[in-house]
Structure formats: C-alpha cells, structure tokens
Amino acid sequence: MLKPEVSSKLRAIVGDRYFREDREALVAHSYDGTPMLQSLPDGVIYPSSTEEVSAVMKVLQEFRVPVVSRGSGSNLCGGTVPVQGGVVMVMHRMNRIVEVDEENLTATVQPGIITADFIQHIENLGLFYPPDPSSMKISTIGGNIAECSGGLRGLKYGTTKDYVIGLEAVLANGSVIRTGGKLMKDVAGYDLTKLLVGSEGTLAIITEATLKLIPPPKTKKTMLAMYRDLYGAARTVSRIIESKIIPATLEFMDNPTIRVVDDYARLGLPRDMEAILLIEQDGDPESVERDIARIQDICRLEQADRVEVAESREEAERLLTARRSAFTALARLRPTTILEDATVPRSRIADMVLRINEIAQKYNVTIATFGHAGDGNLHPTATTDARDAEEIHRVEEAFAEIFEASIELGGTITGEHGVGLVKAPYLEWKVGEPGIEVMRGIKAAFDPHNLLNPGKMFAKSSKKRVVLQHG
Amino acid sequence: MLKPEVSSKLRAIVGDRYFREDREALVAHSYDGTPMLQSLPDGVIYPSSTEEVSAVMKVLQEFRVPVVSRGSGSNLCGGTVPVQGGVVMVMHRMNRIVEVDEENLTATVQPGIITADFIQHIENLGLFYPPDPSSMKISTIGGNIAECSGGLRGLKYGTTKDYVIGLEAVLANGSVIRTGGKLMKDVAGYDLTKLLVGSEGTLAIITEATLKLIPPPKTKKTMLAMYRDLYGAARTVSRIIESKIIPATLEFMDNPTIRVVDDYARLGLPRDMEAILLIEQDGDPESVERDIARIQDICRLEQADRVEVAESREEAERLLTARRSAFTALARLRPTTILEDATVPRSRIADMVLRINEIAQKYNVTIATFGHAGDGNLHPTATTDARDAEEIHRVEEAFAEIFEASIELGGTITGEHGVGLVKAPYLEWKVGEPGIEVMRGIKAAFDPHNLLNPGKMFAKSSKKRVVLQHG
Numbered sequence: 047m048l049k050p051e052v053s054s055k056l057r058a059i060v061g062d063r064y065f066r067e068d069r070e071a072l073v074a075h076s077y078d079g080t081p082m083l084q085s086l087p088d089g090v091i092y093p094s095s096t097e098e099v100s101a102v103m104k105v106l107q108e109f110r111v112p113v114v115s116r117g118s119g120s121n122l123c124g125g126t127v128p129v130q131g132g133v134v135m136v137m138h139r140m141n142r143i144v145e146v147d148e149e150n151l152t153a154t155v156q157p158g159i160i161t162a163d164f165i166q167h168i169e170n171l172g173l174f175y176p177p178d179p180s181s182m183k184i185s186t187i188g189g190n191i192a193e194c195s196g197g198l199r200g201l202k203y204g205t206t207k208d209y210v211i212g213l214e215a216v217l218a219n220g221s222v223i224r225t226g227g228k229l230m231k232d233v234a235g236y237d238l239t240k241l242l243v244g245s246e247g248t249l250a251i252i253t254e255a256t257l258k259l260i261p262p263p264k265t266k267k268t269m270l271a272m273y274r275d276l277y278g279a280a281r282t283v284s285r286i287i288e289s290k291i292i293p294a295t296l297e298f299m300d301n302p303t304i305r306v307v308d309d310y311a312r313l314g315l316p317r318d319m320e321a322i323l324l325i326e327q328d329g330d331p332e333s334v335e336r337d338i339a340r341i342q343d344i345c346r347l348e349q350a351d352r353v354e355v356a357e358s359r360e361e362a363e364r365l366l367t368a369r370r371s372a373f374t375a376l377a378r379l380r381p382t383t384i385l386e387d388a389t390v391p392r393s394r395i396a397d398m399v400l401r402i403n404e405i406a407q408k409y410n411v412t413i414a415t416f417g418h419a420g421d422g423n424l425h426p427t428a429t430t431d432a433r434d435a436e437e438i439h440r441v442e443e444a445f446a447e448i449f450e451a452s453i454e455l456g457g458t459i460t461g462e463h464g465v466g467l468v469k470a471p472y473l474e475w476k477v478g479e480p481g482i483e484v485m486r487g488i489k490a491a492f493d494p495h496n497l498l499n500p501g502k503m504f505a506k507s508s509k510k511r512v513v514l515q516h517g
Numbered sequence: 518m519l520k521p522e523v524s525s526k527l528r529a530i531v532g533d534r535y536f537r538e539d540r541e542a543l544v545a546h547s548y549d550g551t552p553m554l555q556s557l558p559d560g561v562i563y564p565s566s567t568e569e570v571s572a573v574m575k576v577l578q579e580f581r582v583p584v585v586s587r588g589s590g591s592n593l594c595g596g597t598v599p600v601q602g603g604v605v606m607v608m609h610r611m612n613r614i615v616e617v618d619e620e621n622l623t624a625t626v627q628p629g630i631i632t633a634d635f636i637q638h639i640e641n642l643g644l645f646y647p648p649d650p651s652s653m654k655i656s657t658i659g660g661n662i663a664e665c666s667g668g669l670r671g672l673k674y675g676t677t678k679d680y681v682i683g684l685e686a687v688l689a690n691g692s693v694i695r696t697g698g699k700l701m702k703d704v705a706g707y708d709l710t711k712l713l714v715g716s717e718g719t720l721a722i723i724t725e726a727t728l729k730l731i732p733p734p735k736t737k738k739t740m741l742a743m744y745r746d747l748y749g750a751a752r753t754v755s756r757i758i759e760s761k762i763i764p765a766t767l768e769f770m771d772n773p774t775i776r777v778v779d780d781y782a783r784l785g786l787p788r789d790m791e792a793i794l795l796i797e798q799d800g801d802p803e804s805v806e807r808d809i810a811r812i813q814d815i816c817r818l819e820q821a822d823r824v825e826v827a828e829s830r831e832e833a834e835r836l837l838t839a840r841r842s843a844f845t846a847l848a849r850l851r852p853t854t855i856l857e858d859a860t861v862p863r864s865r866i867a868d869m870v871l872r873i874n875e876i877a878q879k880y881n882v883t884i885a886t887f888g889h890a891g892d893g894n895l896h897p898t899a900t901t902d903a904r905d906a907e908e909i910h911r912v913e914e915a916f917a918e919i920f921e922a923s924i925e926l927g928g929t930i931t932g933e934h935g936v937g938l939v940k941a942p943y944l945e946w947k948v949g950e951p952g953i954e955v956m957r958g959i960k961a962a963f964d965p966h967n968l969l970n971p972g973k974m975f976a977k978s979s980k981k982r983v984v985l986q987h988g
Contacts, residue, residue: 149755149864172761194704205702207711208679221951228862230892231676231932233665233715234940234947235974236956240678240711244704261761284620290643290732333801391699393620421701461702469705476705480692484963485707491958503706 048088048133052109056091056133059101064092064139075134078119078126079181080468081382082432087114087128094139096214096222096253103251104220106133112500115251117158117186121193122385123466125246129501137188140253143167150228151259152211157188157252161195174262176203179462180373188252194244196462198369201420202294202328203260205462207243212256215242215249218493228256241488246464247499249492263328266294267338268362269355271345272319276300278348279321280396283419285344286325287392291337295326296420297369300399303376303414303427304368310375313368319351321399323419324369326362372416373427379412382432385425386445388452389461392422401451402426409444411437423461449475450511470505482508519559519582519604526576527562527604535563535610546605549590549597550652551939552853553903558585558599565610567685567693567724574722575691577604583971586722588629588657592664593856594937596717600972608659611724614638621699622730623682628659628723632666645733647674650933651844659723665715667933669840672891673765673799674731676933678714683727686713686720689964699727712959717935718970720963734799737765738809739833740826742816743790747771749819750792751867754890756815757796758863762808766797767891768840771870774847774885774898775839781846784839790822792870794890795840797833843887844898850883853903856896857916859923860932863893872922873897880915882908894932920946921982941976953979 048056048067057065066072071090077083088111093099106113112132119126128134141158148171155164161182168175178197179185185195191213196205212226225238242249273279283296299307299322308315315322323345327337338355345353356362377383390398399415402424406413417425426448428441449459449472459465459472474482486504489496519527519538528536537543542561548554559582564570577584583603590597599605612629619642626635632653639646649668650656656666662684667676683697696709713720744750754767770778770793779786786793794816798808809826816824827833848854861869870886873895877884888896897919899912920930920943930936930943945953957975960967 147862147864148759150862151758152862194708196702200702207708217951217955223949223952223955225948225952227927227929229860229927229929229932230863231667231671231860231889231894232929232947233931233933233935234929235936235944235952236720236959237665237678237711237715238948238952238955240708241959244708249707261763287622288619292732330801330804330807332803336801389700389702391618391621391623392701393618418702423702456698456700458698458700458703458705460704461700462704464704465706473706476703477696477709478694480688481694481696481706481709483692484688484694484709487962488707488712488959491962492955 048111049109052105052111053089055105056089056102059098060091060093066090076128078124079122080124081384083124083127083467085127085129086131087134088131089133090136091133092136092139096216099216099251099253100220100222102135103216103218106497107219107495110495110497112497114499115247117189118184120181120185121189121464121466123464123468125193125464125466125502127467129467135251137186144254146171147228152228152256153259154254154256155187156254157186157191159187161185161187161190168259172262173259175209175257175259177206177209187255191243191252191255192245192247193464196423198295198297198418200418201296202292207240209258210239210243210255211258213239213242213252214254216251216253218495218497226256244464246466246502248489248503249498265331265334266326266328267334267355268326268365269338269353270365271323271325271350272316272352273321273349274319274351275349276320276399277396278350279323282323282345282348283395284393285348286341289340289344291340293325293341293420294328295324297324297417298395298419299369299372299416300414303372303416306375306379306414307368307371310378311367311371313364315368316352322368324365369416376414376427376429380429380431382430384428384430384441386427386448387423387425387461387463388448388457388459389423390452390455390457392420394455394457395419395422395424398424398452398455402448405444405447405451409440411441411444413444422457446509465503467502470503471509473503473505474508475511520580523576523580523582524560527560527573530569530572531562531564537561547599549592549595551593551595552855554595554598554938556598556600557602558605559602560604561607562604563607563610567687570687570722570724571691571693573606574687574689577968578690578966581966581968583968585970586718588660589655591652591656592660592935592937594935594939596664596935596937596973598938600938606722608657615725617642618699623699623727624730625725625727626658627725628657628662630658632656632658632661639730643733644730646680646728646730648677648680658726662714662723662726663716663718664935667894669766669768669889671889672767673763678711680729681710681714681726682729684710684713684723685725687722687724689966689968697727715935717937717973719960719974720969736802736805737797737799738805738826739797739836740809740824741836742794742796742821743787743823744792744820745790745822746820747791747870748867749821750794753794753816753819754866755864756819757812760811760815762811764796764812764891765799766795768795768888769866769890770840770843770887771885774843774887777846777850777885778839778842781849782838782842784835786839787823793839795836840887847885847898847900851900851902853901855899855901855912857898857919858894858896858932858934859919859928859930860894861923861926861928863891865926865928866890866893866895869895869923869926873919876915876918876922880911882912882915884915893928917980936974938973941974942980944974944976945979946982
C-alpha cells in the first residue's frame with residue numbers, strides 16, 4: 047500500500063480518475079503476456095503528458111516508490127509484472143501521432159499509440175514503418191521501443207532499434223532528456239537513443255519518439271517450400287543469403303508445428319514434412335520476379351518436396367495463414383503455452399532445431415519450433431500445464447538447456463522478447479560477469495535508487511550453467 | 518614522464534620494440550587530423566593481441582595512467598590528442614581480418630585494419646560494406662567504430678553504427694567484454710554494442726568487431742544537377758525523398774566550393790551556379806533507370822540550369838571528382854582548413870546554408886559549404902591561418918554561431934566527426950544538462966578513474982550560448 051501522502055500527491059497531478067488503487071485496477075495490472083507470473087502493484091496511474099510523467103517521477107523518487115511503465119503488456123518476458131509492487135504507469139492516454147513529416151520521412155509519436163494503428167496511418171500516407179511484432183494489434187509503440195520488438199520483416203528491414211532516431215524520456219529524478227531528432231546522423235555524445243531502445247523500462251520512461259519511415263516496396267510475392275529433410279530447409283536459408291538475396295520474410299515451421307497448424311487451420315499442409323519455409327520478397331517488380339525465381343531454384347536444388355508461389359493476394363494470404371496461426375494453434379493444445387526466442391547465427395538453425403528436439407525428448411516435454419529462420423531467431427514453444435509443478439519444472443530445465451545450446455552455437459538467450467524477469471537468471475551466460483557489471487553501472491547512472499522497473503534484467507543470482515550431454 | 522616501474526611493466530608485456538618513450542614517437546603521436554591541437558604523450562604502446570591490451574590496462578589502471586587508443590588518427594575532433602599525457606595505444610598491429618563468414622554475411626576484424634583495405638577485401642568476395650568515410654584510405658575500422666564514421670553512402674545505407682553487430686572490448690580494469698555476435702537480433706541486456714560505437718575511446722578499448730555485410734547493388738548511375746537558386750537545389754533534395762526515392766548518394770556543393778574546385782580540378786564547372794547536387798542511385802538496373810529518370814524530372818521541375826547523367830564509368834568518375842576534390846581544393850587556399858559537420862533535418866539545408874553565409878559575413882571569415890545533403894550533414898569549411906590568432910578567434914566565434922544555428926533548426930553539433938576535444942564545450946547545447954549528467958554517469962560506470970581518453974566528450978565548462986542576430 048502506498049502512503050496516503052503519496053497517493054494524494056499522485057492524485058493531485060493526474061486527477062482522481064487517472065490514479066487508481068481499487069482492487070480491480072491492481073489485479074488488471076498485476077500480470078502481462080507472460081504465463082505464470084503475477085504480482086500486485088500498489089497503484090495504477092495514467093498520465094496524459096510529459097509534464098505529468100515528470101511530476102509523478104519526482105513524487106515517486108522522493109518517496110522511493112518503484113514504478114513500472116507499460117503499454118498493453120503484451121511482452122513475453124515478464125517485463126511489466128510489478129514484482130516489487132509500487133505504481134504501474136500506463137501510457138495509453140499518451141497515444142497521439144504528434145507529426146508525420148513527409149519531407150524528412152519521420153513520424154513523431156507518443157508511446158501509447160497501438161502499433162497497428164500507427165502502421166495503418168503511415169501506410170495510408172503511402173509510407174512504410176517495417177517493425178511488425180506479432181502482437182502489433184494490441185502492442186504499443188512505447189512497448190515496442192522498451193523491448194526492441196522484431197517481427198517477420200526483421201531480416202531485410204531490421205527491428206525497432208533501426209527506426210528510432212529520437213526520444214524524449216523522463217529520468218527517475220523527473221528531469222526530461224531529449225536524444226537524437228529528425229536526424230539521419232548525430233554523434234553528439236553517447237548514443238542514448240539506441241541505449242534506451244530495449245532497456246525495458248529500467249532506465250527512463252519514454253514519453254515521445256521520433257521514428258524513421260521509409261518508402262514502401264512497390265510489390266511483394268509470397269511462397270512456401272516444404273522439405274522432408276530439415277537440413278535441406280536450413281541449407282536453403284543459407285544458400286538464399288549466400289546468393290546475395292535478402293528476402294523480406296524467411297520463416298520456418300518444424301514438423302510438430304506443421305501438424306498442429308494443419309489441425310487448426312485445415313490448410314491441407316503435408317503432415318509428413320520435416321520443415322516448411324515461408325518466403326516473401328518485396329521491392330521493384332522486376333527484382334522481385336528475379337529473386338523469387340532464383341529462390342525457387344535454390345529450394346529445388348535443396349530437395350524441397352513442394353514449392354508453391356502465390357499468384358494472387360488471396361493465395362498469399364492463405365500461405366501466410368500457416369505461419370501466422372502457429373502460436374494460436376499451439377496455444378489450443380494445452381492450458382499453458384511458453385513461447386521462447388533463443389537465437390543463433392542463421393547458419394546454425396538446423397543444428398539448433400535438432401538440439402531443441404533432443405532436449406525436449408530428454409526432459410519428456412512437448413516443444414514445437416517455428417520462427418524467423420532468416421535471422422536465426424527461433425521460437426521453441428512448449429505446450430504444458432501451469433498447474434502441474436513437476437512438468438513445469440521439466441519445461442524450465444529444458445529451456446535452460448536450450449538457452450545453453452544457443453549460447454554454445456554462437457547465439458543469444460533472447461533475440462526479440464527481452465530479458466525482463468524470465469531471462470534475468472540467464473543474462474550472465476550471454477554477457478559474462480564484466481558485462482553484467484557494466485550494465486549494472488549504467489542502470490545506477492540512470493536510476494540510482496533502483497525505482498524504474500526494479501527486479502528486471504538483473505537477477506539476484508545467475509542460474510548455474512547446465513552441463514550439456516548430447517551427441 | 519611515466520614512472521620507471523610503469524615503463525618496465527609495459528615493456529615486459531609488449532617487448533622493447535613495441536613500447537616507446539623516445540621523442541620521435543611521442544611527437545608523432547601528439548596530434549591527429551584536427552588542426553591546431555597538440556599535446557605530448559608520455560609513451561606509445563603497440564599491442565598485438567587482446568591479452569596484451571588487457572595486461573596493459575591492468576598496469577595503467579593500477580598506476581592511474583591515462584590511455585588514448587587510436588588507429589591512424591584521421592579524426593577531425595581532436596579525438597586522439599593525448600591532452601592529459603599518459604600512454605597512446607596504437608592499434609595498427611592488430612589489423613587482421615579474422616574471418617569472413619559468407620553464410621552469415623559477417624566479417625570479424627581486428628580494429629587496426631585500414632578501412633579501404635577491408636572494403637577491397639570484401640568487394641573482391643562480391644560483398645558490400647557501405648560505410649565510406651572520406652578518410653577511408655588511411656582510417657582504420659577501429660577508428661571508424663570509435664567515431665561512428667559516416668560517408669557518402671550514409672543516406673541510403675546508414676553509418677558505421679548500422680553495421681557493427683558484435684564487439685570485443687577491454688575495459689579500464691583490464692577485463693574483457695563481448696557484446697552481440699553473428700546475430701541479426703540480440704536483446705540480451707542493454708545494447709552495449711551500439712553504445713560503444715561512437716564512444717570515442719572513452720568507455721573501452723575495442724579489440725575485435727563483427728560487422729554485418731550486405732549484398733552489393735548490381736548497378737549504379739551518377740548525375741550532376743546545377744542550380745542558380747540555392748532553394749531550388751534544396752527543394753530538389755526534399756522532393757526526391759518525398760517521391761519515395763532514397764538515392765545512394767545526394768551531395769551538395771555551394772558556390773564558393775564550386776569555384777575553388779573548378780580552379781583546382783579544371784572540370785569546367787559553371788562558376789555562376791549557386792549550388793551543385795551530385796546524385797547517385799544504385800540497385801537493380803530497371804529500378805536505377807527509373808529512379809534516375811524521375812530524379813532528372815524533379816531537378817528540371819526545380820529549375821536546375823543543367824543536368825548531366827554519366828553514360829559511362831569514366832564520366833561518372835569525372836562527375837564524382839568534383840565532390841571528392843572539395844576538401845583538397847579548399848585546403849590549398851590558405852594554411853589552415855577547418856572542416857565542420859553541423860547537421861540539420863534535411864528539409865532545413867537551404868536555411869542552414871544561408872545562415873552559414875550570413876554568419877561568415879558577420880565575422881568576416883571565408884567559409885565554403887559542401888556535404889551530404891541527403892542526410893542534412895553539411896561541412897562548412899573555413900579556410901584560415903592558425904598563426905593569425907585574431908582571425909582564428911573570429912573563425913571560432915563563427916563556428917559557435919553555426920552550431921547554435923544548427924541546434925535552432927532542429928539539428929546537432931556533429932553529424933559524423935564526433936565530440937572529442939573540439940565539440941566538448943558545445944555538447945550541452947544538444948543534449949542538455951540532464952543528458953550530460955547521464956552520459957557522465959555512463960562514463961563513470963565504465964571507467965571510474967577516468968583513464969580512457971580523459972578530457973574528451975565532457976568539457977570542464979560548457980560554452981555560453983550565443984545570442985543570434987539574424988534575419
């Protein structure tokens with residue numbers, strides 16, 4: 047519970063309606079998109095301006111109250127669960143598109159705007175903002191920035207980080223910083239813009255962002271390639287890149303995913319295939335035609351059993367449905383779905399999928415794998431039951447070993463979901479003890495009293511590394 | 518002078534040949550590419566491995582000796598002048614290409630490799646590394662990373678930051694961190710990779726870098742457009758981008774630059790033009806043809822007096838010579854050339870050039886302006902004489918006012934040269950007092966004893982802002 051003095055100060059800043067301590071509000075903000083995590087905050091606040099955010103932070107810093115800023119809470123790393131209580135700051139009221147500058151190809155937005163709404167607005171103007179996380183229909187741009195969200199177009203177009211060129215943010219002490227601007231180049235001091243992207247609400251509260259827009263591709267083509275041999279699919283991925291083609295999308299589904307998706311969406315997918323690749327290329331018509339023709343050749347060369355190129359937008363949609371339904375289809379199987387995002391160099395995808403399968407077998411858990419093959423970002427997804435503590439323990443052990451395998455293959459513990467609460471015990475595996483030390487130092491420089499999303503990114507203690515038994 | 522104990526410890530690490538305290542070595546490393554700055558170090562060390570760098574840092578930290586790491590010292594911000602003495606660490610011996618991974622499209626290199634040598638090697642393999650700073654024939658990749666170098670291709674392809682995806686670096690205390698990897702996506706903790714790029718040797722010593730490569734464009738076309746009206750040229754820049762064309766290169770020269778270049782290179786440039794744009798587009802042949810045709814239309818619409826499209830590689834080279842000789846031609850005029858890099862949103866280029874001209878007139882100094890119009894990164898260049906203290910004072914006042922103008926137009930004090938010594942007094946104008954505070958905190962987290970390139974980025978006191986008189 048907050049001290050009455052704190053509550054009344056907060057209420058004075060935003061008005062009665064926008065500061066809540068009722069049970070309903072607290073419960074509604076006690077969890078996020080991550081399964082099995084919940085913790086009640088002491089209050090929920092909905093600021094409407096940078097000035098209000100700044101005033102709120104001054105009060106919270108004075109009384110040493112933790113704060114978790116959030117958008118829709120669709121993250122998958124427990125990034126917005128208020129594990130140390132305090133105040134949840136919901137950014138939904140700050141949801142304006144402040145400006146679209148067509149001369150400079152930039153958009154300036156408040157953090158609370160829904161990603162898909164922003165993208166729609168931009169596309170209506172004939173422009174393009176590539177980051178397209180799967181959660182885009184509910185996620186906010188602020189949340190995307192906090193987590194450095196990726197998506198299906200990451201391979202060719204990069205992730206959120208590549209499009210954020212300026213930020214306004216409120217520090218723990220309430221002061222406001224402005225980084226970057228409508229500038230394609232700015233080397234005035236350390237790059238605070240890129241540092242804040244992906245900082246998961248632990249360094250500052252983002253109150254405005256300037257985003258780079260690009261011209262949209264003129265056309266797009268979609269195809270599927272199906273393989274009886276996992277390595278054939280993986281080699282196809284490498285060969286495409288080696289042929290100096292960077293597709294817009296290059297997605298992967300393994301056999302368990304194919305079966306589940308087919309049960310769910312009844313697409314008539316061949317259930318005996320070991321892997322399906324979904325490939326899209328966009329750009330000028332001649333280039334797209336040429337690339338798609340060359341990619342088909344590569345697929346066949348690598349023994350694809352079937353290659354389908356969509357001849358119409360409707361057919362493309364049908365092919366895309368296979369990949370898009372992966373998560374939903376898997377989520378229907380059992381009560382709890384845990385979606386991970388171990389990432390490896392793209393040349394190691396086949397090795398990684400095989401290791402995931404070995405590990406799943408070893409721990410007797412069900413894991414299906416799909417994801418962004420082109421950038422090595424896989425989503426091994428466990429279907430399980432949170433009520434079965436013993437099984438959940440096995441799932442957790444399996445994931446620990448999967449993270450270990452991805453590090454061993456030159457990869458990372460998280461490619462696009464973030465560290466949050468879930469990956470904190472594993473962060474040291476990737477960045478080492480000196481890396482953690484430096485990051486803790488950065489955290490302290492921004493937030494000396496550890497009030498901004500405390501308990502995230504840094505674990506009390508790192509998990510011990512598993513000794514892998516395989517081969 | 519270093520304590521004999523320090524010298525002998527350093528000598529023991531790298532061998533007699535690679536630690537020098539003789540006057541010749543000290544003088545040779547007392548300055549860099551920036552005019553009018555010089556300061557003697559106490560020693561010069563040439564490590565050959567990460568282990569040696571780590572061992573050296575342990576000694577320097579124990580004895581609290583400052584260290585300036587450098588490549589060729591071609592920077593223009595005084596970034597590698599050892600203003601507080603200590604040891605200059607020259608990275609030239611660590612110049613290997615460790616690996617080019619064609620499956621993952623990455624290269625792993627040591628910092629001391631010459632940029633042009635690296636690019637040549639990559640291009641021979643049929644791959645592409647876009648950052649092309651003008652100094653590339655002498656600069657090192659490590660130096661490019663420290664300064665986040667740009668170049669002529671920045672508009673379409675971005676700068677060094679966009680291609681560094683992994684780093685190995687030695688901290689002030691000698692411990693080694695590894696960030697990122699051969700990974701297109703990695704959100705494990707704060708983005709130390711992007712933070713170290715552009716950190717000017719103040720946070721860590723970079724000992725290895727993993728760089729992203731991309732497929733090269735299939736073809737390229739080059740054109741010049743000449744204008745009697747500065748605004749026509751500036752509007753052309755905006756119109757091209759608004760037409761959803763991002764050229765590979767979009768460079769600008771003003772009238773004083775045109776005259777000097779023509780005197781120097783005898784290209785028969787029309788000396789009465791107010792501006793010349795050099796435009797290049799690359800990509801697939803059909804797309805390039807289409808873009809160049811559309812760009813010509815735009816140039817004519819905006820009253821270009823003359824438009825020339827190169828029909829051959831030789832003709833393209835001739836057109837490129839005009840822009841490439843700008844600095845050399847200007848440098849011949851008078852003993853001292855000061856090249857700046859004020860940067861504004863690209864829609865404000867014409868305003869900025871006019872302001873520069875007003876300011877030059879006000880202070881009675883000679884400033885010619887050329888630069889990267891497409892990304893708003895201008896190079897106002899003063900030709901002066903370092904021996905004339907009174908004139909130099911006027912030049913400095915003029916530049917202070919130019920920086921002020923660029924901030925006022927939504928720009929920054931440096932687009933690609935870095936802060937170093939030269940811009941340190943102005944940094945607060947861009948990032949504000951809270952921004953400086955945060956940056957100082959980051960610096961202290963990495964380097965608590967302030968040994969890594971001390972005296973750079975942060976000034977003892979910020980310069981007072983000029984009150985602008987114009988209009």
